[in-house]
């Protein structure tokens with residue numbers, strides 16, 4: 123499958139920094155500006171969060187950003203409108219991350235069509251179980267060339283990881299510890315788990331997420347993976363008052379890249 | 383058997399387990415174990431023993447004579463209000479605490495709205511000496527203060543759910559987040575026939591003792607197991623599932639499920655999911671769900687905290703879709719009127735939730751020879767402040 127995510131991991135030897143942000147936060151129309159600045163700062167991959175009223179796998183930070191985004195008026199329909207011309211400037215792979223219900227209501231096929239049309243490369247849908255994905259959605263996603271990124275956790279059995287690897291595309295989202303997003307992570311304590319997954323030699327690249335917030339956690343996590351994903355910490359930074367989005371995103375990127 | 387869950391956890395198009403991967407091992411463990419455990423002799427023996435000697439079952443099937451005269455049908459009340467802790471909720475928490483013990487879990491979490499399920503969970507945790515954490519919306523903690531104190535007396539920790547609308551839906555979200563963060567030692571005791579498979583089926587099985595007893599009590603009193611109809615209120619739908627369970631396949635028995643209309647179906651302040659909902663996903667289950675066009679979950683409203691939920695269990699979504707059960711709805715005021723009426727006519731103070739089932743009687747026309755069983759799911763002690771406030 124020809125896809126920007128697949129190409130990224132084929133072409134780069136560097137550790138990929140991936141950033142999650144909630145669409146419609148802090149302001150409804152920040153989406154394009156955030157994407158542009160992230161690309162300028164060398165971020166390799168972006169996950170655009172579709173806000174949901176009841177985000178079960180998210181901690182407080184992303185819950186609150188979702189609440190604000192919804193009250194700002196963000197909807198999936200509106201997000202696609204904002205992204206209509208995204209590919210004229212943004213070249214890095216883009217993923218939509220969200221919960222299944224808003225997508226079901228939008229219509230899964232229409233969603234795939236619109237993803238393809240604006241240039242979305244993949245999706246992460248934490249509450250779409252593997253079995254349902256394979257039975258009901260895989261053929262559809264494949265026909266539109268959309269990667270489905272699945273999660274694994276420290277509790278996922280080896281047998282299931284192999285099954286997930288078989289049915290995932292793009293990369294595998296390695297959840298760093300048993301938690302919701304945004305909780306503190308002891309990355310050194312997770313090294314055994316990261317090593318175990320690395321040693322499985324899966325067909326998909328590995329991206330580690332949950333609890334990555336600075337240079338140290340990023341470096342520790344990426345010793346045994348292709349990259350790492352930062353979500354809640356990015357939301358915390360863009361929420362800060364007093365400077366422009368561009369300044370905040372630059373400061374954020376430097377904090378992850380550079381040893382302090 | 384078309385109303386039983388299928389091997390993938392569905393009732394028709396509804397059900398399933400739409401859970402993040404973090405919960406998969408836990409839910410899978412339960413899914414693989416629950417039927418075998420429940421059907422084992424040891425489990426049944428302990429379950430029946432606790433239902434009888436601890437919860438006080440069987441609950442009576444009471445012929446409400448004055449109520450019958452008023453409505454022109456032979457009306458029986460299934461007295462779940464007489465159970466220990468005052469509602470049907472204890473049937474389920476006894477079953478689930480035994481399941482938790484069987485799976486070797488040491489830490490129990492639960493969600494609660496009105497506090498009835500929280501109290502029933504705290505009760506069985508005290509009985510078994512297990513740690514108990516109950517999530518409850520900040521708003522519900524304020525409006526159901528006595529139940530908060532009861533839970534604390536029983537040794538439970540009550541944690542406020544501060545997200546979203548700070549009621550039952552959000553307490554459930556917080557309980558699920560806790561479960562995600564504690565994937566090995568923790569058992570989640572869900573309070574209704576909701577959540578990912580196998581919860582709806584497991585909870586329905588534990589509550590099915592209600593209809594099992596109705597059958598033998600009917601046989602004794604009426605010479606037949608079957609009443610003409612069964613009426614029960616539906617929040618998530620556990621007392622209704624228990625009341626209907628052994629009658630699901632016998633279509634000669636009419637099933638009536640009563641939802642909370644709040645201030646009225648079209649008022650924007652309602653919890654009548656079968657009318658206002660569309661298929662969607664809530665708390666790990668595909669079911670009827672009150673939501674915006676964009677798929678955001680809508681905050682429901684009912685005077686009764688136990689019916690104030692934007693979904694129904696997947697079994698009920700299926701019963702509504704197939705027409706096997708008739709879905710009705712009752713407003714706050716109609717429920718309150720039914721409370722005062724039952725107090726005066728029968729000397730029983732019902733819970734606000736149960737009063738929704740009672741209020742349905744007034745909306746029906748009877749020929750005179752019908753035998754009607756109403757599930758009186760709980761007693762009204764917890765609602766006393768509301769009853770005093772609204773008394774004319």
Ligand SMILES: Cc1ncc(COP(=O)(O)O)c(C=O)c1O
Nearest residue numbers: 574617618619620621688735760
């Ligand atoms: C007395 C009583 N009846 C009914 C309900 C509604 O729950 P369900 O629909 O699961 O029976 C509750 C919930 O709190 C309750 O306390």
